Structures are given as C-alpha cells and as structure tokens.
Amino acid sequence: MDVRLDGRSALITGGSLGIGRAIALRYAESGGRVAIVARRQETLDEAAAAIKEATGADVVTIAADISTAQGCEIACDIAQAQLGAVDILVNNAGSSKRGPFASHDDSVWQADLDLKLFAAIRLCRRLMPEMQQRRWGRVINILNTGAKAPPAEGAPTAVTRAAGMALTKAMATEYAPYNVLVNALLVGRIESDQWVKRHASENGNRSLEDYYAEMGETIPMGRVGTAEEFAAVATLLASKEGGYVTGTAINIDGGLCPVV
Numbered sequence: 001m002d003v004r005l006d007g008r009s010a011l012i013t014g015g016s017l018g019i020g021r022a023i024a025l026r027y028a029e030s031g032g033r034v035a036i037v038a039r040r041q042e043t044l045d046e047a048a049a050a051i052k053e054a055t056g057a058d059v060v061t062i063a064a065d066i067s068t069a070q071g072c073e074i075a076c077d078i079a080q081a082q083l084g085a086v087d088i089l090v091n092n093a094g095s096s097k098r099g100p101f102a103s104h105d106d107s108v109w110q111a112d113l114d115l116k117l118f119a120a121i122r123l124c125r126r127l128m129p130e131m132q133q134r135r136w137g138r139v140i141n142i143l144n145t146g147a148k149a150p151p152a153e154g155a156p157t158a159v160t161r162a163a164g165m166a167l168t169k170a171m172a173t174e175y176a177p178y179n180v181l182v183n184a185l186l187v188g189r190i191e192s193d194q195w196v197k198r199h200a201s202e203n204g205n206r207s208l209e210d211y212y213a214e215m216g217e218t219i220p221m222g223r224v225g226t227a228e229e230f231a232a233v234a235t236l237l238a239s240k241e242g243g244y245v246t247g248t249a250i251n252i253d254g255g256l257c258p259v260v
Contacts, residue, residue, distance in 0.1 A: 005032030172247030188253020
C-alpha cells in the first residue's frame with residue numbers, strides 16, 4: 001500500500017529531532033508539505049536541510065517555545081502563513097522527567113503540563129475550527145505508554161500523558177462528525193535523541209548499540225523500535241487510508257506495555 005499525503009500540510013511540534021524529525025521526513029516523502037517547530041533554530045535548520053536533501057521538499061521551520069501561549073500563536077501564525085492551511089497537527093513536543101514523587105515541586109509539574117498538555121490544547125483550539133469547517137483534519141498526539149501503565153517515579157510525565165489520552169478521546173468524539181480524526185500514539189522504547197542523551201550520561205563502557213541491545217532484552221519483540229517504524233504509523237493515521245480510525249491510543253512498543 002502506497003500511503004500518500006499529496007496536497008496535505010502538517011504542523012509537527014518537536015520536529016527537529018528524533019521521532020518528530022522522522023515523522024516530518026516520512027510526511028515529506030509521502031508528498032505532504034511540512035512545518036516543524038522547536039525552540040532552537042540551529043537544530044531546525046539541520047533537520048530541514050536533511051529532509052530537503054532526502055526528498056527535495058522545502059520544510060518550514062518555526063523557532064518557538066510552545067510551552068507558552070505566545071509560542072503556540074507564533075507557531076500557528078507562521079504555519080498558516082507559509083502553508084495556507086494546516087490539515088494535520090502532530091503534537092510531539094515533550095521530554096521525559098522521572099524521579100521520586102516528593103522531589104517534584106509545583107514548578108516541575110507546571111512546566112510538564114504546559115509543554116505536554118496545554119500546548120496541545122492551545123494548538124488544537126486554534127487549528128481545529130478550520131479543520132472542522134473544511135471537514136477534513138487529523139490530530140495525532142504523541143504520548144507514551146506510561147499514560148496507560150504509569151511506572152514508579154513516572155510522575156509527572158505519566159500523569160500528563162494520561163490527561164493527553166483523555167483529551168484525545170474527548171476531541172475525537174466531538175469532531176468525528178466533521179471528519180476531523182484525533183488519535184494518540186504511545187511511545188514505548190524507540191530509538192531517539194532522548195535515549196542518546198541518557199546513554200551519554202549513564203555510559204560506562206557500553207556502546208550505544210549495546211545500550212539499545214540491553215534495553216531490547218526486556219521487550220517481547222527482543223529489540224528497541226526505530227523512529228522510522230513509529231513514523232510509518234503516524235503517516236497511516238494522517239492519510240486517507242486511516243480515514244476510519246479515531247479516538248484510539250495505539251501502543252508502539254514491541255509488546256512491552258501490559259495494557260492494550
């Protein structure tokens with residue numbers, strides 16, 4: 001099946017690295033027009049150049065902090081000005097904050113909520129009315145499997161992601177009559193920039209390959225997933241072939257999460 005996004009435009013937050021960058025690349029390969037958002041212009045430029053080299057497509061780069069209301073407005077303003085319309089919104093921005101529950105004060109919780117939950121709320125509130133009017137739209141919320149099976153010392157991330165899963169279902173039900181489909185993809189252990197950073201901070205004498213191999217030993221499929229595999233599912237959900245899927249929260253984790 002040749003999944004195409006010809007004539008569609010996408011705004012991808014956290015699009016300069018890891019999973020977000022892989023989704024942007026796959027969308028461009030599939031004929032979509034893409035705008036990526038991140039805080040650092042340097043990493044945005046690197047991602048845009050790599051995607052153009054691989055696909056020939058020009059990528060809109062938007063340097064904005066979407067943990068703020070102003071940053072969300074900037075992202076939407078530029079994306080709409082450059083793309084004309086946003087058909088697909090991928091809420092991917094986020095980081096993994098782990099630690100003992102009692103060690104996280106209000107500022108840690110608020111920062112997590114602002115980046116992972118309120119950013120999605122603000123971007124959807126701005127873009128979904130136009131999708132509704134056009135009677136075509138896709139929203140894909142990138143969460144993680146902790147939303148279904150919160151681990152010890154997994155707050156605030158697991159709590160915020162669980163709220164994102166509830167938001168997904170609420171919006172999916174409301175907007176389904178308008179052919180605006182809302183789904184969540186839940187990240188398991190996927191090769192990404194975050195794991196590279198964690199490897200660098202924890203590394204004894206293990207190579208990154210050995211680090212991933214050890215992680216894979218606890219996964220039913222026996223390996224860590226790739227960002228490209230994740231992006232393939234995100235592309236299906238964004239396409240007409242995914243046109244009867246909404247309100248779902250799909251684990252992409254090689255079978256690791258104990259909750260379906």
